[in-house]
Amino acid sequence: MEITTPTEELHQQLNSWKEEVNEVRNEVKMMRERLEQIALSKASRDVMTQVEHFENRLLREREVADEMHHDIKQCAKRVANTPVTVVHDDRPIDDFQTIQHRMEIFRKLYLSLKEEFNQFIPCEV
Template sequence: MEITTPTEELHQQMDSWKEEVNEVRSEVKMMRERLEQIALSKASRDVMTQVEHFENRLLRQREVADEMHHDIKQCAKKMANTPVTVIHDDRPIDDFQTIQHRMEIFQKLYMSLKEDFNHFMPVEV
């Protein structure tokens, strides 16, 4: 049995995801600032290697957040029947379920990054 969700609820969900993605962007910015403080200190080579590692992960997380935000907006436009031509073979935005699945992966990966970062930071700050 297939259950349909009213378009209004789907748009509310997508708005919620956009807010969540924006929160991730903000948190990533704060994490990068904390890393900069360590980078400017006279930390050991091992710590600096970890700093570089997290800088790379945070940079990629920001890129993915930007992609998700864009694709959520495009999916919302498509659901509103606004004619939009968007082709992303690597980032499908065809339907709500696809965006929902991608958002779940985005959330899991970000939580893993945040957990790793928080384990690193208290020791080094």
């Protein structure tokens, strides 16, 4: 089935994803700052092991967020270079469906990390 999607709708979706990725970047920054506070405290060895675990995961999360942000921007450029309306079979452009799928995975993995981090924080001392 062919669906016609105005380019403006695609841009709105892409901008929404960029905002979401930026929000994740900000939250990761705050989590890393919290880990620094814990690392400077006289926490137990077990807690410090967890701090290192989260430092590594947050570092990787930041890298993935940076990659997503870059790829979303590239997708937006491609959309901008297309005609006003894009005709597709559930795929407005070659990369849009891929970006959409990656955003779903990005959200899922980040929410899992955030939940695990929030469970760790109350009992870090």
